[in-house]
Amino acid sequence: MSLLWLRVAVLLYGVAALAVLPAALYNQPRWRHVAFPAALAGVFFHFVALTEALSAAHHALPVDTHETLSLLGLLLAAAFVLLALSYRTISFGIFLLPIAVLLTLVPAFHPGHETILYIHSGWLFLHIGLLLTAYASLFLSLIASLLYLVQERRLKRKLTTSNRSWIPPLESLDQIALNALLFGFPCMTLGLLIGSVIALESIGPTFFADPKVLLSFAMWIAYSLMIFIRRHSGLRGRRAVYLSSFVFLVVLAVWAANQLSVVHRFKAP
Amino acid sequence: MSEIKTAGPNTNLLLLGVNHTTAPVAVRERLAIPAARLADATRTLAHQPGVREALILSTCNRVELLTVYESSSEPSPITLRFLEDYLNVGVADIQPHVYQYRELEAIRHLFRVASSLDSMVIGEAQILGQVKQSWSVAREVGAIKSTESFSSTLDPLLQRAFSVAKRVRSETSIGSSSVSIASVAAELARKIFGSLSGKTVLIVGAGKMSDLTARHLIQQGANTLLVSNRTQSRAEAIVDSLRNPSITTGVLPFEILHDHAHRADVIITSTGAAATDPGAAQIFTTASARALLRQRRNRPVFFIDIAVPRDVESAVNEVEGCFVYDIDDLQQVASVNQASRTREAEAAESIVSSEAARYAGRLAQAPATEAIKQLLQNAEAVRQSELARIAARLAAQPLSPEQQAAVDALTQSLTSKLLHAQLAALRESGTGINPASPAQFTGQPGKKNRIP
Numbered sequence: 001m002s003l004l005w006l007r008v009a010v011l012l013y014g015v016a017a018l019a020v021l022p023a024a025l026y027n028q029p030r031w032r033h034v035a036f037p038a039a040l041a042g043v044f045f046h047f048v049a050l051t052e053a054l055s056a057a058h059h060a061l062p063v064d065t066h067e068t069l070s071l072l073g074l075l076l077a078a079a080f081v082l083l084a085l086s087y088r089t090i091s092f093g094i095f096l097l098p099i100a101v102l103l104t105l106v107p108a109f110h111p112g113h114e115t116i117l118y119i120h121s122g123w124l125f126l127h128i129g130l131l132l133t134a135y136a137s138l139f140l141s142l143i144a145s146l147l148y149l150v151q152e153r154r155l156k157r158k159l160t161t162s163n164r165s166w167i168p169p170l171e172s173l174d175q176i177a178l179n180a181l182l183f184g185f186p187c188m189t190l191g192l193l194i195g196s197v198i199a200l201e202s203i204g205p206t207f208f209a210d211p212k213v214l215l216s217f218a219m220w221i222a223y224s225l226m227i228f229i230r231r232h233s234g235l236r237g238r239r240a241v242y243l244s245s246f247v248f249l250v251v252l253a254v255w256a257a258n259q260l261s262v263v264h265r266f267k268a269p
Numbered sequence: 270m271s272e273i274k275t276a277g278p279n280t281n282l283l284l285l286g287v288n289h290t291t292a293p294v295a296v297r298e299r300l301a302i303p304a305a306r307l308a309d310a311t312r313t314l315a316h317q318p319g320v321r322e323a324l325i326l327s328t329c330n331r332v333e334l335l336t337v338y339e340s341s342s343e344p345s346p347i348t349l350r351f352l353e354d355y356l357n358v359g360v361a362d363i364q365p366h367v368y369q370y371r372e373l374e375a376i377r378h379l380f381r382v383a384s385s386l387d388s389m390v391i392g393e394a395q396i397l398g399q400v401k402q403s404w405s406v407a408r409e410v411g412a413i414k415s416t417e418s419f420s421s422t423l424d425p426l427l428q429r430a431f432s433v434a435k436r437v438r439s440e441t442s443i444g445s446s447s448v449s450i451a452s453v454a455a456e457l458a459r460k461i462f463g464s465l466s467g468k469t470v471l472i473v474g475a476g477k478m479s480d481l482t483a484r485h486l487i488q489q490g491a492n493t494l495l496v497s498n499r500t501q502s503r504a505e506a507i508v509d510s511l512r513n514p515s516i517t518t519g520v521l522p523f524e525i526l527h528d529h530a531h532r533a534d535v536i537i538t539s540t541g542a543a544a545t546d547p548g549a550a551q552i553f554t555t556a557s558a559r560a561l562l563r564q565r566r567n568r569p570v571f572f573i574d575i576a577v578p579r580d581v582e583s584a585v586n587e588v589e590g591c592f593v594y595d596i597d598d599l600q601q602v603a604s605v606n607q608a609s610r611t612r613e614a615e616a617a618e619s620i621v622s623s624e625a626a627r628y629a630g631r632l633a634q635a636p637a638t639e640a641i642k643q644l645l646q647n648a649e650a651v652r653q654s655e656l657a658r659i660a661a662r663l664a665a666q667p668l669s670p671e672q673q674a675a676v677d678a679l680t681q682s683l684t685s686k687l688l689h690a691q692l693a694a695l696r697e698s699g700t701g702i703n704p705a706s707p708a709q710f711t712g713q714p715g716k717k718n719r720i721p
Contacts, residue, residue: 027442155460156586158598169463170569234566237589 005049006070006108012042013077013101020093024166035090039097040081046074046104054125068128073103075136079180083140087176089168095143123194130191135251137184138223142244144177149241174236177244181227192220212257219250282422284375285348285367286326286333289389292366299358302327307403308410313355315412317347322414322423324407326382328399330389335379337422345369376426376632377625383430384437385444386617392443392610397434400427426628433624440620443613446606450478450599453606454573455485457599458535461571461592466490471533473497473526473552474540475507478575478596482537487516495533497521499540527557531564537573538580551582558585565590573599641695648684656680 016038023031050071077100080093151167153159167173195216199207207213226247229235235243287300302310302325314334315323322337334348349360349367370378381387383400404427407413414421438444447453455465462468468491472479475498483494494516498504504520512518521529530536530553538552553561553572558581561570572593574581579595586593656676660667668676 029439151460152589155457155592158594158602165460169459170461172463234568236567236569 002049002052003108005045005052006104009042009044009046009049009074010101010104010108012038012045013073013097013104016042016077016080016093017097017101020090020097024091024094032090035093035097036081036084039077039084039093042100043074043077043081046070046077050074068132069103070107071129072132072136073100075133076100076103076139079136079140083176087168087172089172091147091166091168092140092143092176094166096140123198127191127194127198130187130194134184134188134191134223135255137180137187138244138248138251141177141180141184142241142248144173144180145241145244148173148177149237152237177240178230181223181230185223185227188220188223192216212254215250215254215257219247219254222247222250281338282335282372282375282426283338283345283348283369284333284335284371284378285345285369286331287363287366287368288331288333288387291368292363296363296366297330297332300327300332300352300356300363301329302332302356304402308406310355311403311407311412312410314348314351315407315410317351319347322407322421323412324403324423324427326400326403328396331382331387333382335375335423373625373629376629377621379426379430380433380621380625381618383434384617384621385434386437386614386621390448391614392448394444397431401431422632426632429624429628433621436624437617437620441613441616443610443617446609448603448607448610450575450596450603451481451485453599453602454482454537454594455489457573457592457594457602458486458571459489461569462534464490467492468534469493469495469532470535470537471495471497471521471530472507473536473538473580474576475503476539476575479537479539479573480507480511482573482575483511486535487511487513491516491535493517493519495519495521495529497523497526499523526552527561530557531561531570533570534568535571535573537575539575540580551580553581553585555582555584555588558582558588558591562588562590575599641692644688644691644695648688652680652684 016035019031019035019038021031022028023035076096080090080096080100083092084090147167148170151165151170151173154165154167155170168176196208199213226243229243230240287297289297292300307325307327311323311325314320314325314336317323319339320336321339324335326333326335334351336348338347349364352358352363353360378387383397385392385394385396388396404413404423408415408424413423413427415424447456458465458468465486468486470483470486470491470493472483472494483491487494492515494508494511496504496507496511496518497520498507501520501522504523508518508520536553540552558570562568567590569590569592572581572585572591574593574595577596581593581595583593583595585591659676
């Protein structure tokens with residue numbers, strides 16, 4: 001049944017991803033009334049699917065890379081809904097919703113059968129969930145910084161003629177970028193801590209010599225540095241984009257390092 | 270059988286008035302009815318002989334009288350006489366400027382006015398509020414009956430006008446872009462800062478345009494206003510003229526302007542210093558802008574440079590976090606927005622025309638529909654009473670259920686056949702307003718019928 005709800009969620013994300021284009025880019029505000037409810041309903045069904053899957057998994061939950069990514073999709077779609085509610089902007093949907101569709105499409109229509117060992121442990125699920133939330137926050141922050149750059153250039157080149165510009169005001173974008181980072185940071189910290197404790201219990205100190213694990217701590221340092229610089233120097237615009245992009249690349253490297261890691265893999269050893 | 274009444278309004282609609290395109294301000298000001306006298310004027314108009322309902326719309330750009338007359342009256346002389354008597358204005362003086370619309374054209378004009386298509390600045394939002402205010406006053410003084418009383422023509426018409434205006438706003442971008450320098454500046458500030466709530470505006474220099482721009486920014490939520498001028502008394506005068514209870518104001522001595530300029534999110538400059546002293550440097554240079562930004566910890570700052578010659582070096586716009594718009598930039602945005610509004614107005618005209626045609630068509634059908642309804646109700650009442658009478662007479666030998674059904678069917682059939690000709694005639698007679706003929710809608714928008 002959870003698979004059915006997941007498919008409904010993908011469909012709704014797809015509708016929202018299409019509806020957000022005329023609403024944001026072509027000044028067709030009526031499409032907003034399609035995009036937002038569809039995304040909200042998608043998040044709801046995705047959440048139901050996830051909850052059903054987890055409650056059914058008393059022993060071992062079939063979770064593979066794709067299904068973990070589906071959780072990331074849920075977080076991105078939820079971020080879109082929250083932004084639409086808090087900042088009255090649907091512009092982020094142009095980026096977040098298609099990615100949510102892509103991340104959810106494979107697990108919905110081609111579910112995996114690989115199993116993560118210890119998934120019955122709530123702590124491991126929390127570790128995954130918190131880190132994915134941190135990644136989603138960072139991605140959101142990167143998009144907000146990029147949009148800041150675009151809006152800044154439009155204003156400087158005096159290209160803003162329409163009141164219904166699809167890009168939110170500069171100050172809102174700056175707030176979104178910083179708040180996303182501030183929200184993601186404790187998630188990343190806690191996620192890494194929980195992961196470390198689980199690793200110490202299950203694998204032992206050798207875990208910390210793994211390249212993936214070392215990269216993860218480098219990522220944490222880069223993340224915290226970025227927040228420090230943004231908060232204390234009021235960094236905005238081009239340099240903020242460079243900084244966010246750098247940290248995002250580190251995150252991608254950490255993600256890709258799953259393939260190299262001996263101790264940290266999605267597949268059960 | 271009782272007399273059949275046409276319960277629907279036997280509409281005879283007239284809209285008569287002057288506006289900014291037909292009358293110079295000298296005429297408009299003589300006809301203008303102040304808000305304090307609007308209720309009395311509306312009541313007086315409604316009490317004119319033959320007038321069933323009335324509404325007066327009086328703004329700085331138009332004075333319009335919308336009335337519903339008994340069909341036997343000739344309305345325009347009565348309305349003109351009202352203007353003459355009430356405002357003491359000679360008919361001969363105003364007649365060349367007055368336009369009048371009847372029936373469908375009056376509906377269409379009202380829809381255009383409420384949708385701001387007949388305004389001096391097309392798409393401005395105030396007119397809808399003014400029409401609503403007039404409607405509210407007319408209802409209060411009984412010049413417009415409520416829709417529920419069923420005898421009102423103007424109440425449903427006005428409510429339709431409001432929903433047409435809403436539709437025009439939501440389906441076109443007619444009111445979405447600013448067309449004045451001051452509102453363009455406020456709109457740009459919103460693109461930078463989002464809400465202007467809690468923002469500080471600094472005026473450097475003096476001038477009507479900078480005052481107006483500051484007013485717009487304050488209306489949008491800016492709540493601190495600083496003024497800096499070489500002449501202290503002039504700065505104080507500006508502060509006094511812009512002061513209101515919701516904002517904090519202050520005068521910034523010109524000598525310490527650069528020490529405190531970082532407190533401002535929006536800086537409006539209009540000193541034109543270089544005009545009086547060709548050797549004078551511009552007030553904000555790239556170096557001072559960089560210093561200002563450092564003090565603001567890179568929070569953006571918006572320079573609105575209204576001065577000619579300019580007060581802000583154009584290179585300041587290249588500094589990250591600084592946005593500089595001079596008078597030409599603002600004018601250019603306003604012109605582009607104006608062109609966009611004109612394009613949107615074409616789409617809006619088509620909405621208004623189709624809505625007016627639909628409304629007029631429905632209004633034309635309304636009296637006949639109501640008459641048919643009443644005719645059928647009366648016939649049914651007569652039939653039921655006759656059936657009851659015959660049932661009482663046959664109480665000793667009541668009819669069997671089959672016989673009752675046969676009698677019922679017979680009387681129904683007789684009633685239908687007897688009423689057929691009358692019903693057909695009523696359906697064909699579109700009493701009241703003639704529905705729109707397509708030709709009536711192909712004319713130029715705003716074409717007026719002048720009183721000869």
